[in-house]
Amino acid sequence: MIKFTHKEQQILKQIITARRDIRGNRFNKKEILNELLNSTNNAPSVGFSQPWEFVVIKDNDKRNEVYKEFEKQNKKAKKIFDSREMYKSLKLEGIKESYLNIAVLYKKPKSDILGQTVQKKMGEYSVVCAIQNLWLSARSYNIGVGWVSILRPKKIKKILQIPKEYKLIGYLCIGYVDTFLDTPELETLGWEKKKSVEEVVRWV
Template identity: 50%
Template sequence: MENRKFTDADQDLLVDIMLHRRDVRGNNFLADEVPDEVVSQILRAATLAPSVGYSQPWEFVMVRDPAIRRQVVADFEVENQKAEARFSGDRRNLYTRLKLEGILEAPVNIAVFYKPSAGPVLGQTSMAEVGEYSVVCAIQNMWLMARALNVGMGWVSILNPDTVKQLLNAPPENKLVGYLCLGYVRQFFDTPELERLAWDRRKPLETVVHVDRYE
């Protein structure tokens, strides 16, 4: 529809979806299969994201093979030990109790890659990284669509991207941007899990907005 307008109710619904989006961990996923048509809706939402120069530089790998997933988990465990060592005291004690992935528990894993263009891309000549930012926009679309479909999604970032690339036989030029776990959940919490566990709190808007320049 040309020049589509949205209502106050539409805007409120979008805000509600954003407010209730959650990063889901393995201790909250159900084993129930996610229908292919639901996964397709989530992937299609990814392809509707904005991208620099309309380059659409994303590619997706559905990871269903349990053997591959177990190797991804093995890599997570190695990287997680390194990450844990960076914290100390109460922070480290809390870190050790966190469940930070759902690779085996979630019925669907999706690896999201940035595929660079062979030639110059409109809008990307001064800031090369905006191609990867475009892929992040695609992942955000997936997260919001998943939540709208009452499907949980978790982003596993404690991985060695080179190891995952090798496991998935990704082209050398492709860059892993996100490794995602999707599935139905036992519950969606009212607040983010890390906020509930007192890891951190949401920053007030006024603390992150500056006018004209930083003071």
Template identity: 55%
Template sequence: MKFNKKDLKTLTNIIASRRDVRGNNFINKKISSKKLNIILQSALNAPSVGFSQPWKFIIVDKDKQDLVYTHFMKSFEKSKKKFIDRPLYSSLKLEGIKESDINIAVYYKKSSSNTLGQTYMKRTGEYSVVCAILNMWLTARALNIGMGWVSILKPKKINKIFNMNKNQYKFIAYLCLGYTKEFYDEPELKKLKWNKKLKLDECLIS
């Protein structure tokens, strides 16, 4: 299969329009099982070290969502101490656990045998799972569905909530998906001047 300039332009626009969506932007609208399946299937097409496909997904039920939310709020309050010099932090909405339609917990399944390509770089399996998450993010955006990654969580606590054995699985991400009021024209933290967007020459090491 070959692609053309129009395909490239569409892909570039989707990548540039991807946003980390928070609870202040989700709306009360259901994601169909068909569209959820499209998003999850896109994850399965991600590259993985040694074709290991080490990703596992949990579609989170309401009771578990409540437990994750309670844990998040405690973690968020504690994290404020680390940003005491940045007052903006306390006012940020950093999750959409309750407002989004679907929550997904993403895990890396540890290999019980040697994996091609993982001999010296042990964490490439985890990186593979992150590639799957990005596929989901871009596919969701192409479907005009928002996605947010909640990162102020303690893996040990999340494992307990989902009864996951840390010797077999490693917690990677907690994702919130739902339709949105809008997609911002630029990243929210850039709009709020939390940080500036780097230019390409600032990312090159010479």
């Protein structure tokens, strides 16, 4: 059994605190570490179903297609946030600038899954756990990850020719970066305030 020291606990705390969402303006194109792609397989999953799969996208034509979809959806989003002028200036993806993109998929089960008999989304939540593992592990290698969600999953599945039995959970942009911000960009820009622990914890 591994027992972690206080120093190691502090390092994990640092990695969690220093993890950032990376947008296009901060990526550079240096070769990415393979270990990162192996790091997702230790995430927790309902019934140990490990329902995640990853599509690694390096092809520029495919990325351009995904980018066009982002542009289209972001144009609509700009209208939704019409009253907040700042939205127009936000950089919200790094599809083309990153070293590679990864589409993270949930494979719908063919038979019953232990633990998923009542709450049917548990498999999808497990995939999100795998994404968080990747995100934190990437940060420990000083590799940046950005999650792009202003995309229609159906369209992305079409571009990437992903079969019906899969659901797109996340679209990630990954690559080395020159710098990691100390605070979330949306906090610095005044888009949202950071919540305190007291605000989000209720004792009953």
